[in-house]
Amino acid sequence: xxxxxxxxxxxxxxxxxxxxxxxxxxxxxxxxxxxxxxxxxxxxxxxxxxxxxxxxxxxxxxxxxxxxxxxxxxxxxxxxxxxxxxxxxxxxxxxxxxxxxxxxxxxxxxxxxxxxxxxxxxxxxxxxxxxxxxxxxxxxxxxxxxxxxxxxxxxxxxxxxxxxxxxxxxxxxxxxxxxxxxxxxxxxxxxxxxxxxxxxxxxxxxxxx
Amino acid sequence: xxxxxxxxxxxxxxxxxxxxxxxxxxxxxxxxxxxxxxxxxxxxxxxxxxxxxxxxxxxxxxxxxxxxxxxxxxxxxxxxxxxxxxxxxxxxxxxxxxxxxxxxxxxxxxxxxxxxxxxxxxxxxxxxxxxxxxxxxxxxxxxxxxxxxxxxxxxxxxxxxxxxxxxxxxxxxxxxxxxxxxxxxxxxxxxxxxxxxxxxxxxxxxxxx
DNA sequence: TACGTATCCCCCTAATTGGGGGATACGTTT
DNA sequence: AAACGTATCCCCCAATTAGGGGGATACGTA
Numbered sequence: 001x002x003x004x005x006x007x008x009x010x011x012x013x014x015x016x017x018x019x020x021x022x023x024x025x026x027x028x029x030x031x032x033x034x035x036x037x038x039x040x041x042x043x044x045x046x047x048x049x050x051x052x053x054x055x056x057x058x059x060x061x062x063x064x065x066x067x068x069x070x071x072x073x074x075x076x077x078x079x080x081x082x083x084x085x086x087x088x089x090x091x092x093x094x095x096x097x098x099x100x101x102x103x104x105x106x107x108x109x110x111x112x113x114x115x116x117x118x119x120x121x122x123x124x125x126x127x128x129x130x131x132x133x134x135x136x137x138x139x140x141x142x143x144x145x146x147x148x149x150x151x152x153x154x155x156x157x158x159x160x161x162x163x164x165x166x167x168x169x170x171x172x173x174x175x176x177x178x179x180x181x182x183x184x185x186x187x188x189x190x191x192x193x194x195x196x197x198x199x200x201x202x203x204x205x206x207x208x209x
Numbered sequence: 210x211x212x213x214x215x216x217x218x219x220x221x222x223x224x225x226x227x228x229x230x231x232x233x234x235x236x237x238x239x240x241x242x243x244x245x246x247x248x249x250x251x252x253x254x255x256x257x258x259x260x261x262x263x264x265x266x267x268x269x270x271x272x273x274x275x276x277x278x279x280x281x282x283x284x285x286x287x288x289x290x291x292x293x294x295x296x297x298x299x300x301x302x303x304x305x306x307x308x309x310x311x312x313x314x315x316x317x318x319x320x321x322x323x324x325x326x327x328x329x330x331x332x333x334x335x336x337x338x339x340x341x342x343x344x345x346x347x348x349x350x351x352x353x354x355x356x357x358x359x360x361x362x363x364x365x366x367x368x369x370x371x372x373x374x375x376x377x378x379x380x381x382x383x384x385x386x387x388x389x390x391x392x393x394x395x396x397x398x399x400x401x402x403x404x405x406x407x408x409x410x411x412x413x414x415x416x417x418x
Numbered sequence: 419t420a421c422g423t424a425t426c427c428c429c430c431t432a433a434t435t436g437g438g439g440g441a442t443a444c445g446t447t448t
Numbered sequence: 449a450a451a452c453g454t455a456t457c458c459c460c461c462a463a464t465t466a467g468g469g470g471g472a473t474a475c476g477t478a
Contacts, residue, residue: 075354098350126340127347131330137346138336141307145284150454163370163409165434179456185437186454194436200372359423374465388425394468395423403467 006123007053010036011043011069012085013061015109019084021056024112031119038062040069047073052080056115057102059093067093067100071075074101081122085115091136098137099195104128144207148190158184158209161200211317218261219245220252220278221294222270226317230265230294232323240328247271250276256282261289263331265324266311268295268302276302276309284311290331294324300345307346313337336408357399365392367418370409 008031013020015038024034035050037043040061043050055073059066070082083104084097094105103122108113117138120127129137147154159169166184170177184199193199205209217240221227224247225349231242244259246252249270252259264282279291283351295304303314312331315324316339327337338346348379356363368378375393379386393408412418 071354078354098347099352101351101354103344105346121340124340125344127343129343129347131333131335134336134338134343135312135334138307138338139311139348141304141346142310143308144289145280145310152455161317161372163372163405165406167434168406175455176457178458181436182456183454184435188436196372196435197374197377361424376465384424385426387427390467391425392423393466397467405466 004123006053006119007034007051008032008054008056008119009034009043009046009050009103010056010064010113011038011040011061012036012056012069013038014058017058021115024115025119030116031123040064040066040072043069044072044076047076054119055080055082056119057082057084059084059097067099067102068097070097070102071100081120081146083122083128085110087135089136094133094136095140105133106130107133142207143209147206149187149203149208153183153187153190154209156180157187157199157203160184160196161204161209180207213332215240215262215328216243216260217241217254217265217328218243218255218259219265220247220249220270220275221245221265222247223252223267226267227362230324233324234328237325239325240332249273249275249281252278253281253285256285263328264289264291266291266293268293268297268306276305276311279311280304280309292327292331293374294319294339298339298342298345303342303345304339305348314342314343315339329395351416352418356415356417358412358417362392362396362399363418365389366396366408366412369405370413370418 008025010018010021010033018036018038022036025031027068031054034047034052037046057066057070061069066084070084073080073082081103082101084102085106085108087108089107095159097105103115104118104127106118106128110130111119121128149157155173156169159172160164164172166177166180170180187199188194190204191199193202218231218233219227219242221230221406227245227247231245234240234242240263243261244255246255252274259313266275266279270278275293275295282289282291291310292314292318293311294315296317298316306314313336315325315327315337318341319327330337358366364382365378368381373381375386375389379389396408397403400408400411402411
């Protein structure tokens with residue numbers, strides 16, 4: 001497969017790393033770094049001139065952080081691919097970054113080759129992630145198999161947790177509203193709660209739903 | 210990094226592919242195939258004897274499908290790493306597989322090297338995915354930046370969509386219940402709905418929340 | 419100045435929720 | 449055969465909630 005060179009911008013406050021990434025990418029001959037910035041604010045100011053197709057973004061920056069910056073860039077130029085490169089792999093940070101529109105998430109111990117591959121991958125519509133991050137993301141979907149709830153109860157609690165009323169749930173499942181009530185009573189018993197809110201909170205925490 | 214050989218089981222109804230995968234893995238010298246099965250039912254029967262550490266699982270199987278089988282294996286042996294290998298990359302299928310506990314999702318056009326790498330990755334706690342699948346998964350987190358809702362309104366609708374009552378939302382945000390009501394009125398106006406259920410449905414569909 | 423945003427208040431009614439008490443039917447396990 | 453779990457449906461009742469209507473104040477920005 002052929003690969004056009006992409007316009008890359010680097011946002012990283014550490015000068016050593018910034019220069020290192022720039023050298024690495026330019027030396028590869030595939031892509032070219034059009035600019036580098038030491039803060040999110042500077043990167044946003046220069047966005048229209050830089051016209052990056054790919055941005056390597058640090059998270060911990062002086063002033064505006066990299067996640068907020070990702071969000072801002074996506075608002076202005078939604079097609080920009082943003083790769084987070086950071087030492088932190090805190091799960092909240094990872095999911096916040098992805099919600100903000102980041103296309104990938106690499107840790108700074110990635111090898112030069114991995115970083116170049118990640119840029120290629122992003123250029124081709126992939127989502128490069130460090131192994132550990134990828135597992136974190138995939139695991140976030142995984143349901144707990146040790147649920148005390150029956151399939152029917154799980155269905156009903158899931159609908160309830162999506163803001164549906166008893167009537168709507170009954171309608172969706174083609175059963176009577178009274179049946180829904182009965183199931184919910186059992187759910188509350190099993191989870192040892194006595195309100196919708198508590199049931200949802202506990203069930204989500206334990207990934208029953 | 211060193212790598213212990215893993216016990217691999219293949220579940221695939223196509224004999225050609227099944228034998229091909231087996232040959233590939235055994236020839237690599239890293240891992241060994243302890244058994245292969247042409248159906249989910251057979252694989253489950255043999256689970257205790259096979260004691261697989263990694264399972265390559267097809268989705269389209271005669272009888273029980275690969276996703277249901279993934280769920281069953283995870284119930285009995287939660288530590289088993291299951292890699293889905295299929296021609297289908299329908300998004301519902303991908304997310305169902307991950308919810309069922311699959312650790313990775315590869316498409317059948319993956320090269321032999323990619324498949325071997327995926328097994329290594331799974332053995333090391335990664336989550337191997339084809340580029341396109343990875344992007345699908347990452348994109349599922351992405352919020353729509355073109356929301357008509359303000360930050361405050363988005364916060365409130367998010368809490369509402371998690372089953373919270375006006376009172377709880379007010380409490381969480383340290384504002385009066387009347388303020389919550391005001392915001393919700395504005396949200397309904399903007400989304401042109403007049404109920405919680407409709408607002409949540411529309412907002413979710415458009416990834417405002 | 420006007421607009422959007424965020425905050426708070428009143429009134430009112432209908433719908434919803436949750437707790438209590440049941441019942442029937444079906445399949446599995448003891 | 450009896451007990452259990454599951455799924456289905458019904459009644460009554462009280463408190464809370466949701467939604468619609470009408471406001472107000474304050475702050476910052478266009």
